[in-house]
Amino acid sequence: EIDGLSQLEKLQVLGQGNGGTVFKVRHKQTLALYALKVMQCDRGTPPNPQELNILRQTNSPYIVKCHQIFTKPSGEVSILMEYMDAGSLEIYVKSRGRLSEDIICTISRQVLKGLFYMHSRNIVHRDIKPANLLINEKMEVKIADFGISKIIQQCLERCSTPVGTRAYMSPERLDTGKHGGYNGFAADIWSFGVTMMELYMGYYPFLEPGQEPDFPSLMLAICFREPPSLPECSSEKFRDFIRCCLQKGDPSKRWTASQLLSHPFLADA
């Protein structure tokens, strides 16, 4: 049990994200490695204890484990997490190139099991994207930031941008710009589908490679055009799997995590 930040030694910065910096840290006594996400929250708006509890109680091999949460009177919140030594899939693809269908199949299964675990506990992620899928040397893929995104949202209350990177947002969410009122479970599945497509294609599939992801271009591509489909070289099962994730008109027609887990793309592999 780690009861203070003073027991941890910061080794390096792993990444910078939505309102926080993630450090690689070492426990001075046991030499165990962890990731520590440090965020500055507004004074007077401490994270909701209920949500912190959800974070602590989450226990799935497909979700990055959250070990401890430290808060300071200054409003600084630090979350001690399991360290994923191969970083995010965003970085992985940038350095090694796009992923094969076989690997996407393995990754999809793990991510969907993580989504299923959280969705059946009534928790939505809101920010599924390659940077939030972390990988380790054992080739285990886990979802990061579950629950954390809600805490961050409270921390950044003054900022009007809803949590969730716009590029991965579902059309119904982009369109209304509302925080509530949409089906968060289906929105996670949309983001999952876009993410798997991007890992396969090697670039964000809604825009031309290199095109600026500004708000008008994204609105046009996501809300008003047909969802992109996979190139001909992909298998029919994979293309159908992605189509099931990117159902547009009626989000309730989008497949759920458990339905996707028995889709032939995953079930027959």
Ligand code: ADP
């Ligand atoms: P964002 O706010 O964009 O969702 P985070 O702040 O959670 O991203 O993390 C930023 C980056 O830090 C990630 O993309 C990843 O590269 C790295 N990172 C985050 N958590 C961990 C972890 N548990 N283990 C290893 N690297 C991590």
